[in-house]
Amino acid sequence: MNLYTFAKGLTSLVFNPLYRVKVVGAENIPTSGSVLICSNHINNFDPIIVGISAPRPIHFMAKEELFRVPLLGQLVPKLNAFPVKRGMSDREALRKGLKVLKDDNVLGLFPEGTRSKDGKLGKGLAGAGFFATRSEAAVVPCAIIGPYKLFGQLKVVFGEPIDMNRLREQKASAEETTEVIMNSIKELLEKY
Known part of the structure; x- marks a missing residue:
């Protein structure tokens, strides 16, 4: 058993009872091939x-500051995370993200780039559109519906993969593609 699987089991034992996590649509995540999961961001x-909540291991971009924290800095890479410099175009992080997808893995992103202070969905950054248009990944929208309240109920909804064919054929910009992704997340938030 690798560290990711062990940590996932351990954190499930803690978080599922604390927040009564209800997962909807996990079957929408393809069981093989590259997948880009794009979610709203309301909590650390x-x-x-x-x-x-996802049936497959996810690789996340994480703010580079986490990699400088003693002990946590050594642990985070073993949990499939890689650093990203926020507030600028980080070519190395973009390369790593594309490699994750090229290797038929799952990349998890929070397109807003930072947590929402008021819980409302913010504007998505172009990174999500970049990965969606530069890869053949299935793009799965995800909505985390809170609030994070002890023993309340937290819902994680995975939507059906977004049809990217038209956007890829039209060579849509990263910004346009991100907007489509954000609208899909918004629809999930409104529906559930």
Whole structure:
């Protein structure tokens, strides 16, 4: 058993009872091939919640500051995370993300780039559209519906993969593609 699988089991034991996590649509995540999961971002625990809710291991971009924290800095890479410099175009992080997808893995992103202060869906950054248009990945929208309240109920909804064919054929910009992805997340938030 690898560290990711062990950590997922352990965190499930903690988070599922604390937040009564209800998962909807996990079957929408393809069982093989590259997948890009794009979710809203309302809490620091979001990567953990999405990670324990998805049937496949997820690779997340994480703010580079986490990799400088003693002990945590050594642990985070072993949990499939890689650093991203926020607020600028980080070519190395983009390359790593594309490699994750090229290797038929799952890449998890929070297109807003930072947590929402008021819980409302913010504007998505172009990174999500970049990965969606530069790869053949299935793009799965995800909505985390809170609030994070002890013993309340937290819902994680995975939508059906977004049809990317038209956008890829039209060579849509990363910004246009991100907008389509954000609209899909918004629809999930409104529906559930």
